[in-house]
Amino acid sequence: MLVSRITLKNWRNFRKLDLALRDRVFIVGPNAAGKSNLLDVFRFLRDIAKSDGGGLQKAVKERGGVSKIRSLAARRDPLIEIEIVLSEAVDDVPLWKYSIGIRQETRGYRQATLDYERVWKNGNQILNRPDSNDRSDPERLKQTFLEQVNTNSEFREIPKYLQSVTYLHLVPQLLRYASSFKGYTLEDDPFGQGFLERVAKCPSRTQKSRLSKIENALKVAVPQLQQLKFERDAETGRPHLAALHSHWRPNAGWQREDQFSDGTLRLIGLLWSLLESDSLLLLEEPELSLNSGIVSKLAPLIYRMQRQRKRQVIVSTHSEALLSDAGIDGREVCLLTPSTEGTSAEVAAQVDDILALLDAGLSVGEVVLPRTIPEGIEQLDIFDE
Numbered sequence: 001m002l003v004s005r006i007t008l009k010n011w012r013n014f015r016k017l018d019l020a021l022r023d024r025v026f027i028v029g030p031n032a033a034g035k036s037n038l039l040d041v042f043r044f045l046r047d048i049a050k051s052d053g054g055g056l057q058k059a060v061k062e063r064g065g066v067s068k069i070r071s072l073a074a075r076r077d078p079l080i081e082i083e084i085v086l087s088e089a090v091d092d093v094p095l096w097k098y099s100i101g102i103r104q105e106t107r108g109y110r111q112a113t114l115d116y117e118r119v120w121k122n123g124n125q126i127l128n129r130p131d132s133n134d135r136s137d138p139e140r141l142k143q144t145f146l147e148q149v150n151t152n153s154e155f156r157e158i159p160k161y162l163q164s165v166t167y168l169h170l171v172p173q174l175l176r177y178a179s180s181f182k183g184y185t186l187e188d189d190p191f192g193q194g195f196l197e198r199v200a201k202c203p204s205r206t207q208k209s210r211l212s213k214i215e216n217a218l219k220v221a222v223p224q225l226q227q228l229k230f231e232r233d234a235e236t237g238r239p240h241l242a243a244l245h246s247h248w249r250p251n252a253g254w255q256r257e258d259q260f261s262d263g264t265l266r267l268i269g270l271l272w273s274l275l276e277s278d279s280l281l282l283l284e285e286p287e288l289s290l291n292s293g294i295v296s297k298l299a300p301l302i303y304r305m306q307r308q309r310k311r312q313v314i315v316s317t318h319s320e321a322l323l324s325d326a327g328i329d330g331r332e333v334c335l336l337t338p339s340t341e342g343t344s345a346e347v348a349a350q351v352d353d354i355l356a357l358l359d360a361g362l363s364v365g366e367v368v369l370p371r372t373i374p375e376g377i378e379q380l381d382i383f384d385e
């Protein structure tokens, strides 16, 4: 299953957004255009649907309250609206549609409250809140049905799907020194601190098979690397990754992850995530710390992984190398353009002059990225003086 369409109103810096999504999506735009905010919608829905202590109130609170997530550009219609369409495969008819409208209580604790919550299955609406129970007890509108197992049995597939959404923004330092930060790990571990635990929890056969695929990729990307393995520290029992590098001194020995390079760690995290499950994967700027030669191979790598397991991948990026791959289709690229009225989002293939250049054989990187450079950027040169 994948998210084939998303519609937003008043979500952070998007007043309005309506996007068709493919198996791979590349979100591009200048700094502060809203790339991370767009990825955050999927995490927000996951946080609502989470079975262990999720829910609407917590998801909103973690983001600083309704006033932080509602678009500052919103004037008369202060409702935050999110709608997703789920389909079995891209271009298939929709299986599910889920939509919610959220507002802030006008009195009291100013908590988030639902203006509506609706679900469609195969085109037929099967949930329409507020219902008569909600009207007689408005407190009920502080919880979605998505977060309650006793109310969502007819559409359980939606919360199940959302629960397994993964967000990866791997910070090598946090992974490397994970044990010194123990107790400070963020919930859902977006920065990869618990990455080694995840590898450790994986059943041994699957773990071996994934690590051997990663090892093969690393041998190409990291010239001296020869072998990669998982091990536990004999004394502390802590999980570790170890790599054998070819070295001028024979038997120089295995190195553990605290000695891996930033790029090696990020690549391991990225490849592991691609192999991990078949739900939506959100990748935040995967190009960071990687050599541009490797970055230019990421898009085809994601494509190849998707042939084995149908994992939808949404990537935010600034990288020309990543977008230089000729296999990227204009329908897979979402271009964000900020303005005073909020950011607008367009699928690159739907912009006529972009399409003309793509058809003429230019790559997405060549055509789309120049449009994300802020006007007046040359003024940064004054820092030279």
Ligand SMILES: Nc1ncnc2c1ncn2[C@@H]1O[C@H](COP(=O)(O)OP(=O)(O)OP(=O)(O)O)[C@@H](O)[C@H]1O
Pocket (backbone or CB within 6 Å): 011, 012, 013, 014, 029, 030, 031, 032, 033, 034, 035, 036, 037, 038, 067, 068, 069, 070, 071, 072, 073
């Ligand atoms: N409620 C809101 N209403 C309007 N704008 C908001 C709201 N919340 C955040 N923003 C704006 O969104 C912008 C940040 O967006 P985001 O972090 O998604 O950018 P980005 O495209 O990921 O940038 P970068 O490339 O630097 O990572 C900031 O300028 C911030 O002011």
Ligand SMILES: [Mg+2]
Pocket (backbone or CB within 6 Å): 035, 036, 037, 316
């Ligand atoms: Mg960002």
